Amino acid sequence: MNAAKKLFVKTYGCQMNVYDSERMIETMEHAGYEKTDTPENADMILLNTCHIREKAAEKIYSELGRLKAFKSDKPDLKIAVAGCVAQAEGGEIMRRQPMVDMVVGPQSYHRLAAIEKVSGNGRKVVDIDFPEEDKFGQLGARAKARRAPSAFLTVQEGCDKFCSFCVVPYTRGVESSRPVDQILNEARYLVDRGVRDITLLGQNVNAYHGVGFKGQETSLAALIWELDKLDGLQRIRFTTSHPNDMDDDLIEAHGNCAKLMPYLHLPVQSGSDRILKRMNRSHTAQSYMDLIDRIRQARPDILISGDFIVGFPEETIEDFDATMNLIRYVKYGQAYSFKYSTRPGTPAAERDQLDEGVKAERLYRLQNLIATQQKSLQDSMVGRNLPVLLEKTTLFEGQLVGKSEYMHAVHVNAPETMIGSIQLVRISQSNRNSLTGSLC
Numbered sequence: 001m002n003a004a005k006k007l008f009v010k011t012y013g014c015q016m017n018v019y020d021s022e023r024m025i026e027t028m029e030h031a032g033y034e035k036t037d038t039p040e041n042a043d044m045i046l047l048n049t050c051h052i053r054e055k056a057a058e059k060i061y062s063e064l065g066r067l068k069a070f071k072s073d074k075p076d077l078k079i080a081v082a083g084c085v086a087q088a089e090g091g092e093i094m095r096r097q098p099m100v101d102m103v104v105g106p107q108s109y110h111r112l113a114a115i116e117k118v119s120g121n122g123r124k125v126v127d128i129d130f131p132e133e134d135k136f137g138q139l140g141a142r143a144k145a146r147r148a149p150s151a152f153l154t155v156q157e158g159c160d161k162f163c164s165f166c167v168v169p170y171t172r173g174v175e176s177s178r179p180v181d182q183i184l185n186e187a188r189y190l191v192d193r194g195v196r197d198i199t200l201l202g203q204n205v206n207a208y209h210g211v212g213f214k215g216q217e218t219s220l221a222a223l224i225w226e227l228d229k230l231d232g233l234q235r236i237r238f239t240t241s242h243p244n245d246m247d248d249d250l251i252e253a254h255g256n257c258a259k260l261m262p263y264l265h266l267p268v269q270s271g272s273d274r275i276l277k278r279m280n281r282s283h284t285a286q287s288y289m290d291l292i293d294r295i296r297q298a299r300p301d302i303l304i305s306g307d308f309i310v311g312f313p314e315e316t317i318e319d320f321d322a323t324m325n326l327i328r329y330v331k332y333g334q335a336y337s338f339k340y341s342t343r344p345g346t347p348a349a350e351r352d353q354l355d356e357g358v359k360a361e362r363l364y365r366l367q368n369l370i371a372t373q374q375k376s377l378q379d380s381m382v383g384r385n386l387p388v389l390l391e392k393t394t395l396f397e398g399q400l401v402g403k404s405e406y407m408h409a410v411h412v413n414a415p416e417t418m419i420g421s422i423q424l425v426r427i428s429q430s431n432r433n434s435l436t437g438s439l440c
């Protein structure tokens with residue numbers, strides 16, 4: 001028998017890409033490949049790419065530049081570009097880097113094995129269709145191996161919101177939701193292989209509206225309650241949500257569903273109504289803060305995480321101060337923040353742009369404020385007994401690292417046999433980016 005061919009995958013961008021990479025690896029395993037962690041050994045290299053900011057997209061071209069050398073040493077090596085850059089740029093990628101053999105978009109990667117078969121020897125394939133068939137229904141069985149205790153599960157894809165800065169509606173297409181039975185089957189599969197903590201994924205996950213068991217439209221809250229019934233599944237999370245889709249049932253679930261974790265990623269982008277309007281966000285700073293109040297009424301200890309863009313076109317210092325005030329009000333436990341990056345084809349790219357230096361200074365101030373909030377929330381965990389899902393060993397003998405309900409990394413001395421279990425940990429120390437404690 002021939003030795004299995006080797007596949008090396010590098011993933012950029014959001015958690016949805018992490019999930020997609022996993023599915024592409026499984027697809028290629030069915031087609032006779034096995035995964036390798038060293039690109040030097042690979043027969044196929046797959047870059048699963050992100051187009052969200054200019055830097056993210058440019059990274060792909062510099063990586064492809066580096067890969068050129070690999071290919072001249074090994075002409076049979078196949079190079080594939082998947083993900084959002086693939087979708088946005090299509091065949092242009094091959095014009096810029098002729099050694100790329102395959103370009104496959106996020107909605108057509110279930111065809112990757114078929115594409116790989118016909119590519120090579122100078123034959124190039126570009127598949128960036130939005131096919132009619134259900135990608136998830138076409139993907140082969142999930143890998144049988146035992147899994148890490150935490151896993152992602154994509155339940156919704158695409159976005160119809162068209163924020164004026166964002167490429168996602170163009171790269172991922174219109175909103176769509178997977179049916180409830182498909183999701184429950186996959187969740188059961190994961191739980192049977194050792195998963196205890198599932199994060200439901202979607203570009204707009206709380207807009208989920210999949211078909212239920214009786215053909216009825218099902219909300220994210222209803223889906224969560226279905227998952228709540230799964231024995232063995234102990235923790236449920238979801239990301240990323242849009243403020244406008246945070247309905248009452250979902251807020252209530254944060255109060256009543258014990259498996260739903262007290263952590264919510266709810267991007268606001270800006271605290272200025274003038275900018276929010278120009279961003280086409282269709283919520284105001286006040287409506288967002290009111291929403292946070294309602295969520296905290298349901299679950300007072302919930303940790304709120306956010307996304308911010310600074311230096312959006314025409315952002316004045318007053319607009320920026322409004323964002324800082326919103327941050328002071330909400331008190332974030334975690335956040336991602338970015339300088340606005342022009343994306344070709346999006347409406348905001350056509351507008352007057354701010355100076356890079358101004359953007360950098362505002363980002364610095366904003367990140368400092370968030371870091372202070374984040375640290376003080378993390379510090380407030382010291383002295384508490386927290387349930388921690390133990391996930392893996394660390395470099396230190398006898399030590400494991402796990403996750404608290406609030407997503408803090410927690411280090412604790414514990415036997416390896418405890419990996420995959422939830423243990424009560426008394427928190428003794430707050431470090432830069434993690435907590436330390438001992439088993440109760």
Ligand code: SAH
Binds near residue numbers: 053
């Ligand atoms: N669906 C999610 C976010 C998807 S993109 C939502 O609605 O919030 C992830 C984050 O990248 C966004 O929240 C935004 O903060 C950032 N982002 C998107 N486009 C950007 C751009 N052109 N420049 C800078 N940051 C951007």
Ligand code: SF4
Binds near residue numbers: 160
């Ligand atoms: Fe992009 Fe806005 Fe859709 Fe989020 S809601 S994916 S920021 S368009």
Ligand code: F3S
Binds near residue numbers: 014015167
């Ligand atoms: Fe990037 Fe596409 Fe995700 S642009 S953030 S990989 S949806």
